[in-house]
Each structure stands twice: as C-alpha cells, then as structure tokens.
Amino acid sequence: MEQQLIPHLFRAEYHKIVTVLCRHLGIEHLDEAEDIAAETFLSALESWPYKGVPPNPIAWLYAVAKNKTRNFQNRSQTYSHRIAPELKGDMNVTETDLDLTDQNIKDSQLQMLFALCHPSIPVESQIGLSLRILCGFGIEEIANGFLTGKDVINKRLFRAKEKLREAKVQIEMPSESAMTQRLETVLTTIYLVFNEGYYSESNDEVIRESFCHEAMRLIRLLLDNDSTNQPEVNALYALMCFHASRFKARKGQNGDMILHADQNESLWDVELISQGADYLNRASTGSKLSKYHLEAGIAYWHTKKEDTKEKWDSILQLYNKLLIISYSPVAALNRTFALSKVKGVTIAIEEAEKLKLSDNHFYHVLLAELYSLINRRKAVDHLMTASTLAKTKSDKELIQKKIQLLKTRD
Amino acid sequence: MEEYALIMRHEDGKKVASPEQIQEWMKQTMDWIGGIAAQDKFVSGTGLPFDDSRVVHHNKLVTNGPFGDIKETIGGLIVVKAKSVDEAVEFAKGCPVLHGDGNTVEVRRIAKDDGIH
Known part of the structure; x- marks a missing residue:
C-alpha cells in the first residue's frame, strides 16, 4: 500500500x-x-x-x-x-x-510565490523554481515538460538559487505600493507555467496537464488572499478555466492534436466553462483592463462553437484592444483570422500581407486558410512554405494533413 | 524608426451623431488602430470628446467648445511608429474619419527629445 x-x-x-x-x-x-x-x-x-x-x-x-x-x-x-x-x-x-498548520502553509506558499517570482530573477528561472519548490515537480519531470535534459534544469535551478541568495530576496508579501507591479510578475510566471503545460511539445500528457493544474492551484492561492484577489487575477483564472475545459476534446485517439474548429464540443468540460464565466464576471470590476481580461474574453467566445456575427465582431474588437496594449505575432495572426470572418477574406489577405511575419509558419497556415476558398493553388503553396518553416514534427504532420485535404477536395 | 502623430480633424464639430452612429465609428476606428497595432506600429492614442471642452482666447476670454470661430476641430490623435513619412501616410489613409467629406488627417513627425530636433 x-x-x-x-x-x-x-x-x-x-x-x-x-x-x-x-x-x-x-x-x-x-x-x-x-x-x-x-x-x-x-x-x-x-x-x-x-x-x-x-x-x-x-x-x-x-x-x-x-x-x-x-x-x-x-x-x-x-x-x-x-x-x-x-x-x-x-x-x-x-x-x-x-x-x-493549514493557514501557515497557505501564507508561506503565497509569500514564497512572491519571493521566487522576484523581478531580479530571470523569468526562466522563476518558472523552474516555482515548478520545483511550489509544485514539487521532480527534476526529470520538469526536464520532460520542457523537452530538455536534467542537466539543463539542474544548472538552471542552481543559478536561480544563487540569484535568490545574491539578491537577498525576502520571503514576505510585497508592500501595498509595490503590489501591482509584483503581482504582474507573478501572473506572468504562472501564465507561462500554464502555457508550458498547454502548448508544450512534450508527449508526456500527464506532466503537461499537471503543469496546468498546478498553475491553476497557484492562482487559487492568490484568489484566496484579500490583497491579491485582484480583477486581473480573476481574469487569468477564467482564461485558464476556458482553456482547460478543452483538455479532453483536443486529444485524438493516437495522442495527436485536434484543432479547435474540428473538436467534438460534447467533450468540452461544461463545468469548467461555467466556472470560467463566473470568474470573468468577478474580474469585471475596477478600471484596469488587463490583457488577461481580453484573452479571457476571446477564450469565452471560443467556448461557443456556433459561428455568429456577434461572436466574430466581439472577437475582432477584443483582439484590437489586446494588440493595442500588448503586441504579439500570435495575436496579430489571430486578429487577421477574426477580420476575415467579419469583413471577408479579401480584406483579411490584404491586412495579413502587411504583418511582415513571413518567417513564421503560422503566418503561412493563416494565409492558406484565407486562400483555401478562393485560390487553392496559392493555399497549397503557403502550406508547403509553412511545412518547411515548422520546427516540430507534430506541426509538420498537421500541415501535411491540410495539404492532403486541400488536394483531394472537390 | 520615427514616431508620427496622426491628427484627425473634423470639418464641422457641431454635427450631432446618434449613439448607434458613434458606436459604429468607434468600431471602425478600433479596426483601423487594431490593424496598425497588428503590425506592431502603434504607440499611443487619445480620443478627444467634444463635451466639456473650452477654448481660451488670447485675451483670456473663455468660450465653450472648439466651435464657433474655429472651423475645424480635432477629434483625436494617435501616435504610430513608421520608417518614413510615407509609411505614416499609408496608415493615415485607412483612418475612418476620412469617410466624412472635408475631414482630414494631419501627419506630423514627433520631435525627438535629443536637444537637436
């Protein structure tokens, strides 16, 4: 036993x-x-x-x-x-x-979270330390999650601990005046832990999902404390609920990834979706609109499978706002996809070509998607380029599948 | 990379728009700005609503709003990054304010804080 x-x-x-x-x-x-x-x-x-x-x-x-x-x-x-x-x-x-005691365990974990996610420590180390110290993952598990060797993780943790000692980081809650800034660093790190689990290439499905669950547990620590139960923390938790609701649906029988549009929505976890909606409501106070609010808003609309004008109008506006406060190539590409749903593919193709992301394989996947209904030849060309640019095996496989589908479509 | 202010001018600030119209303009403006932000060229933006506005004249006379003697009014401005004034002009061409006859977008390079410009 x-x-x-x-x-x-x-x-x-x-x-x-x-x-x-x-x-x-x-x-x-x-x-x-x-x-x-x-x-x-x-x-x-x-x-x-x-x-x-x-x-x-x-x-x-x-x-x-x-x-x-x-x-x-x-x-x-x-x-x-x-x-x-x-x-x-x-x-x-x-x-x-x-x-x-329970209370002291909770207090210590919260204070430790702020200590490990100290701005003086590189973000990579913050993630490693949090996984090790706050979530109790083994070195090998962390290495598997990051698709790297144990040596790399050991070295990274060693250096991170050195940094902690050098910076004389205190295990305590930040002062009220420093809270907003410190909380931002903590949220970034927890979000990266979640993403590491959600998007990682690692085949270790168990480790990946537990990275996500641990990230959610750390957010709950923040939600349980009055000084850290801020709107953006609720928004990030909502976002994670929406993402996590699709765990079952995105796994194929052979462990391959199933894209959102092809997922069987009966496998979406409705309990988590409604929890997400609940936390998004709680996040809707105060005057600050964080990127987590916007991303959670987008993820909320994606929990509705049916394409409506309202859905894509809202998603486009949310991406507009997201890009204004925080640019990222992924957001730029997703916005362009939303634009095609609202204003049609011709306008979207024009805007896509202005993005200057032609060395990004997702850029070519997007253009292939936009061209697929009006110019199949061009769509296939873009997929071929995407396939050469894609770095991972599963990405290449997904793209090859799309090429086959396009070629055999009437 | 330079920064340019795109200043939106309305020919007639006295026109009153319906809430639905304003909402539609807002959407169009957001789509325009979103397109610039998607190219990582957006710096900042400020809307300038007409309500609660005053004009202070040279004799310290204060009048309501930017109306009356002043023909054009500024509706807002955004700051973008661009390699040249031509690129900034391309951004300006997409501004929905230009749907209105007589409206303009003025493109102005922002002086660098280097003591020379």
Missing part, C-alpha cells in the same frame, strides 16, 4: 514542507530545506514498510520534518556558538517549532 501512498503524499506534501521550512529558515537555506524535506520522505520509505503506515501519515511526516528541523537548527546553532560567539544575535535565537 505504501508503494502508492508515498509518491502520492510526496506530490501533495513535499512542496508544503519545503515552503514552510524555507520561510522558517530563510531563503539562504533553500537547499537545506529541500534536503530536510527529502530526508523526511526517505524516513517514511525506510520505516513504513516495516512498522506499518502510521494512522495519520501526514501528521507523521510533519512530526518528522519538525524533528529534523530542530536538529538542523541545534547543529547550526552549536556551530555558530563555537565559531562566532561574538555574534550576540545568534545566542538569542529562540527555538520555535515548525508551524505546519
């Missing part, structure tokens, strides 16, 4: 113990916090098979973690007493127990 129980508990509890420990010991002891948490689970692995699973396994783990922390502190205190007796501050360190 413990064979399944311990990995399950590891996933659920490891990150809580590390976070609380690290807040207790200070960010400079992040490595030690990880060691103590890992040793705690090692003790369970050693003891449970012989002595049996304790009646309350979580309480057992917490008790062991507390003991190990106390030992660590005693050791380092003895050390500092002998080596640095002149440091009076250290003499007075009172030994407090590790507080593993």
Whole structure:
C-alpha cells in the first residue's frame, strides 16, 4: 500500500514542507530545506514498510520534518556558538517549532510565490523554481515538460538559487505600493507555467496537464488572499478555466492534436466553462483592463462553437484592444483570422500581407486558410512554405494533413 | 524608426451623431488602430470628446467648445511608429474619419527629445 501512498503524499506534501521550512529558515537555506524535506520522505520509505503506515501519515511526516528541523537548527546553532560567539544575535535565537498548520502553509506558499517570482530573477528561472519548490515537480519531470535534459534544469535551478541568495530576496508579501507591479510578475510566471503545460511539445500528457493544474492551484492561492484577489487575477483564472475545459476534446485517439474548429464540443468540460464565466464576471470590476481580461474574453467566445456575427465582431474588437496594449505575432495572426470572418477574406489577405511575419509558419497556415476558398493553388503553396518553416514534427504532420485535404477536395 | 502623430480633424464639430452612429465609428476606428497595432506600429492614442471642452482666447476670454470661430476641430490623435513619412501616410489613409467629406488627417513627425530636433 505504501508503494502508492508515498509518491502520492510526496506530490501533495513535499512542496508544503519545503515552503514552510524555507520561510522558517530563510531563503539562504533553500537547499537545506529541500534536503530536510527529502530526508523526511526517505524516513517514511525506510520505516513504513516495516512498522506499518502510521494512522495519520501526514501528521507523521510533519512530526518528522519538525524533528529534523530542530536538529538542523541545534547543529547550526552549536556551530555558530563555537565559531562566532561574538555574534550576540545568534545566542538569542529562540527555538520555535515548525508551524505546519493549514493557514501557515497557505501564507508561506503565497509569500514564497512572491519571493521566487522576484523581478531580479530571470523569468526562466522563476518558472523552474516555482515548478520545483511550489509544485514539487521532480527534476526529470520538469526536464520532460520542457523537452530538455536534467542537466539543463539542474544548472538552471542552481543559478536561480544563487540569484535568490545574491539578491537577498525576502520571503514576505510585497508592500501595498509595490503590489501591482509584483503581482504582474507573478501572473506572468504562472501564465507561462500554464502555457508550458498547454502548448508544450512534450508527449508526456500527464506532466503537461499537471503543469496546468498546478498553475491553476497557484492562482487559487492568490484568489484566496484579500490583497491579491485582484480583477486581473480573476481574469487569468477564467482564461485558464476556458482553456482547460478543452483538455479532453483536443486529444485524438493516437495522442495527436485536434484543432479547435474540428473538436467534438460534447467533450468540452461544461463545468469548467461555467466556472470560467463566473470568474470573468468577478474580474469585471475596477478600471484596469488587463490583457488577461481580453484573452479571457476571446477564450469565452471560443467556448461557443456556433459561428455568429456577434461572436466574430466581439472577437475582432477584443483582439484590437489586446494588440493595442500588448503586441504579439500570435495575436496579430489571430486578429487577421477574426477580420476575415467579419469583413471577408479579401480584406483579411490584404491586412495579413502587411504583418511582415513571413518567417513564421503560422503566418503561412493563416494565409492558406484565407486562400483555401478562393485560390487553392496559392493555399497549397503557403502550406508547403509553412511545412518547411515548422520546427516540430507534430506541426509538420498537421500541415501535411491540410495539404492532403486541400488536394483531394472537390 | 520615427514616431508620427496622426491628427484627425473634423470639418464641422457641431454635427450631432446618434449613439448607434458613434458606436459604429468607434468600431471602425478600433479596426483601423487594431490593424496598425497588428503590425506592431502603434504607440499611443487619445480620443478627444467634444463635451466639456473650452477654448481660451488670447485675451483670456473663455468660450465653450472648439466651435464657433474655429472651423475645424480635432477629434483625436494617435501616435504610430513608421520608417518614413510615407509609411505614416499609408496608415493615415485607412483612418475612418476620412469617410466624412472635408475631414482630414494631419501627419506630423514627433520631435525627438535629443536637444537637436
């Protein structure tokens, strides 16, 4: 039994113990916090098979973690007493127990989120650290999610921890005046964690979805706290609900991707869609219109499969506003697609050609889509270009499928 | 890359439009600006509503709105990035204000804050 129980508990509890420990010991002891948490689970692995699973396994783990922390502190205190007796501050360190109550776990995780997503740390490292420390993913899982090697992730995490120590980042909530800016960094990182799971090329479907679920859990931490329960946080959560509602529908029988227009909408998760709508409503307060509001608005319209004038009118206007506050090639291409639905393909093709994105394979996929009804030859040409520009196998396969479809269409 | 202001001028600011008309213009304007933003050439924009506007004259006389003696009124302006004035002019040609007879869009390069221009 413990064979399944311990990995399950590891996933659920490891990150809580590390976070609380690290807040207790200070960010400079992040490595030690990880060691103590890992040793705690090692003790369970050693003891449970012989002595049996304790009646309350979580309480057992917490008790062991507390003991190990106390030992660590005693050791380092003895050390500092002998080596640095002149440091009076250290003499007075009172030994407090590790507080593993629900409330303190939540508070610590929230504060840790702000510490790890500190502007002084490269965003790539923020993502890695968050996945490791706040979500408890293993190095190998993170490497699989990013389609890279364990060495790369290890190096990245090592450097990130160094940065944290150098920058003397405090594990605390930002001041009220700094909140807006700091929250923006945190949201960017969580959104990237979600996207890593949602769009990653990795075949590890389980890891990908759990990246998304963990990102959503981190947003819920923010929603549960009054100072961080801001409109844009609700908007981002709504956006994630809408995206996540399509998990089942976008997977083909052979694990291949099914594009939105071809999805069987009966597989969309209506519960998540209505949750998304609920959070989007809650986001509609205040005067700030964030890009998450606009993206969630677009995702909301995409939960309606039926093409109506109202739908595409609204999507076009939302993309206009999104591009005004935050340009991205993807948004520019999607706007042009919406434009074709509202004003017709001829106008859309004209606008597409102004985008100067001809080295982007999605640009050629878009043009092929626009040309497919009026000039099949040109559509195929664009798909051929797209196929040479596409970097991943699954993208190339999707494009080849489209070419076949176009060629065989009457 | 230079920055240019595209200043939208209405020939007659006294014309009153219906809410539906205003909404349609808003949409057209947003489509125009969205097209520029999709090329990553949009910098900023300001709408200038006619209500609550005043004109201060040289003798410090204050009159209501930009109407009366002044024939043309400014409806708003946007700032775009462009390699040349010609590219900025191409953006200006798409402005829906130009649907109105007598309306204009003035294209002006923005001075750089380098002490020379």
